Amino acid sequence: MTASAAPSSAQPSRRLGIIGSIVGVLALIAAVLPRWVVPMVFPPPPADQVIVDTGHRIKDRLIARVKGAEYQAPKVEKSAGRSWRETASATAVALGLLAILLSVLSLIFREERLLAGVAAILGTGAIAIEISFVMIGALILIAILYVVGNIIGLF
Numbered sequence: 001m002t003a004s005a006a007p008s009s010a011q012p013s014r015r016l017g018i019i020g021s022i023v024g025v026l027a028l029i030a031a032v033l034p035r036w037v038v039p040m041v042f043p044p045p046p047a048d049q050v051i052v053d054t055g056h057r058i059k060d061r062l063i064a065r066v067k068g069a070e071y072q073a074p075k076v077e078k079s080a081g082r083s084w085r086e087t088a089s090a091t092a093v094a095l096g097l098l099a100i101l102l103s104v105l106s107l108i109f110r111e112e113r114l115l116a117g118v119a120a121i122l123g124t125g126a127i128a129i130e131i132s133f134v135m136i137g138a139l140i141l142i143a144i145l146y147v148v149g150n151i152i153g154l155f
Contacts, residue, residue, distance in 0.1 A: 017115025020102030024122025027095030031129040034088035042081030058148065089133075092126045099123030 044050075057073070064071035078086075103120035107113065 013109065013111045014115055015111070016102050016106035016109060017111050017119060020099050020106055020119025021115055021122060023095050023102060024099035024119045024126065027092050027099055027126035028122055028129070030088050030095055031092035031126040034085055035133070038081050038084050038088070042079060042084065044079075044081065054148075058152070062152075089130055092130050096123040096126035096130075099126070 061071045099119045100123040103116045103123065106116035106119065
C-alpha cells in the first residue's frame with residue numbers, strides 16, 4: 001500500500017478581504033447617509049436668510065474697497081450640522097482609503113480576489129461620492145457668484 005499525497009484543498013484566507021469589505025461599507029455609509037440625515041436633524045437656515053446675509057457681506061466688502069480700508073470678515077460660528085457633515089466626510093475618505101489598503105494587503109497575502117475587489121470598489125466608491133459632492137458644491141458656488149456678479153455689473 002503506497003501513501004499518495006492527496007492534493008490539499010485548503011481554502012485561501014479571507015480575513016483581510018472581509019475586514020476591508022466591512023470597512024468599505026462603513027465608508028460608503030459615512031459618505032452617503034449624512035447627506036440625508038444631518039439636514040433632518042439640523043435643518044439649514046432658510047434660503048432667504050442666507051441670501052440676505054450674503055448680500056450684506058458683499059455690500060460691506062464693496063464699501064470697504066471703496067473707502068480703501070481692509071475688509072474684516074465677521075467671525076461665523078460653524079453650525080452643528082456643518083460640523084457633522086465635515087466629520088462624516090473626513091471619516092468617509094479615511095475609511096475608503098483604509099478599505100483600499102486592506103484590499104491591497106489581501107491581494108499581497110494571496111487571499112480571495114473577489115473580497116479584495118469588493119473592498120477596493122467600496123472604498124473607491126466612497127471617495128468618489130465625496131469628491132462628487134465637493135464638485136457639485138463648487139459648481140453651485142460658481143453659479144451663485146456668476147449671478148451675483150451679473151446683478152452688480154461685474155461681468
